[in-house]
Amino acid sequence: xxxxxxxxxxxxxxxxxxxxxxxxxxxxxxxxxxxxxxxxxxxxxxxxxxxxxxxxxxxxxxxxxxxxxxxxxxxxxxxxxxxxxxxxxxxxxxxxxxxxxxxxxxxxxxxxxxxxxxxxxxxxxxxxxxxxxxxxxxxxxxxxxxxxxxxxxxxxxxxxxxxxxxxxxxxxxxxxxxxxxxxxxxxxxxxxxxxxxxxxxxxxxxxxxxxxxxxxxx
DNA sequence: CCCTGATTCGC
DNA sequence: GCGAATCAGG
Numbered sequence: 060x061x062x063x064x065x066x067x068x069x070x071x072x073x074x075x076x077x078x079x080x081x082x083x084x085x086x087x088x089x090x091x092x093x094x095x096x097x098x099x100x101x102x103x104x105x106x107x108x109x110x111x112x113x114x115x116x117x118x119x120x121x122x123x124x125x126x127x128x129x130x131x132x133x134x135x136x137x138x139x140x141x142x143x144x145x146x147x148x149x150x151x152x153x154x155x156x157x158x159x160x161x162x163x164x165x166x167x168x169x170x171x172x173x174x175x176x177x178x179x180x181x182x183x184x185x186x187x188x189x190x191x192x193x194x195x196x197x198x199x200x201x202x203x204x205x206x207x208x209x210x211x212x213x214x215x216x217x218x219x220x221x222x223x224x225x226x227x228x229x230x231x232x233x234x235x236x237x238x239x240x241x242x243x244x245x246x247x248x249x250x251x252x253x254x255x256x257x258x259x260x261x262x263x264x265x266x267x268x269x270x271x272x273x274x275x276x277x
Numbered sequence: 278c279c280c281t282g283a284t285t286c287g288c
Numbered sequence: 289g290c291g292a293a294t295c296a297g298g
Contacts, residue, residue, distance in 0.1 A: 062289085079281065094291050096282060101289070105283080228279070248279075 060089030062098060074099055082224050206261055213258040218246025230256035232263070 060066075066087055073083045080099070081092040099105050214234055218224075221243060225231055230245035231254045247256035255263050 081280080091291070092282090093293080097284095097289090097291050100283075 060087075067098070067102070070095060070098060071102070071104065074104060082220075085223050206258075209258050210262065213245065213247065213256065216247065217243070219243040220246035230254070230259055232256070232259035 062070075069087060070083055073086060074080075078086075079092075080095040084090050084092040084095045087095070217234055218229070219234070220229060224246065225244055228249050230247045230249045232245040233242065234245055235242040245256055245259060247258075249256050250260050253260050253264075
């Protein structure tokens with residue numbers, strides 16, 4: 060692989076959005092995070108810091124090098140770190156969406172085929188949107204009020220990774236509606252061996268007894 | 278241990 | 289210019 064204009068452009072935009080070198084490397088494919096970092100430095104857009112503390116600036120540095128959004132033809136891909144550009148950036152979203160509105164959070168064939176779990180059965184469901192299938196699909200798996208609040212917090216902290224950014228140790232809990240572009244995976248660190256983070260493991264793998272108790276009290 | 282970016286240096 | 293190896297942190 061080589062640094063074609065397109066690849067460099069994607070690198071720049073992603074770096075500008077605060078994506079990590081490894082995430083960018085995965086998105087680009089064919090390169091390691093080291094390659095990405097090396098390129099970032101050669102491009103001179105490593106430190107996006109505006110305040111050089113020890114006033115070592117003098118007056119010589121107008122150097123537009125760092126963030127030079129200058130020669131951008133026109134649709135400048137927002138060099139500024141827009142926290143949630145959603146679909147603005149030229150992200151190569153292959154989104155091989157399986158059409159199924161809410162199938163189990165199938166592990167992306169890529170790297171982590173979510174190991175078969177022993178007993179409990181995953182009961183994943185989008186927590187917030189609760190989209191299409193109005194009619195209660197799989198009778199909702201309720202969780203304690205406490206746990207529910209927790210999930211909301213977790214979704215706020217979610218890394219919002221796309222399919223390609225998942226690894227064996229990132230939570231693969233789906234968040235959002237797969238049918239829209241506001242869909243991503245939790246991405247928080249997953250528990251050892253499990254496909255989900257601490258919070259999502261709790262709702263995904265519930266002891267049968269607990270599920271029964273809940274359905275009964277319903 | 279997992280991850281991050283920064284640097285070095287042979288190619 | 290490139291990026292693996294290495295370093296230095298979190």
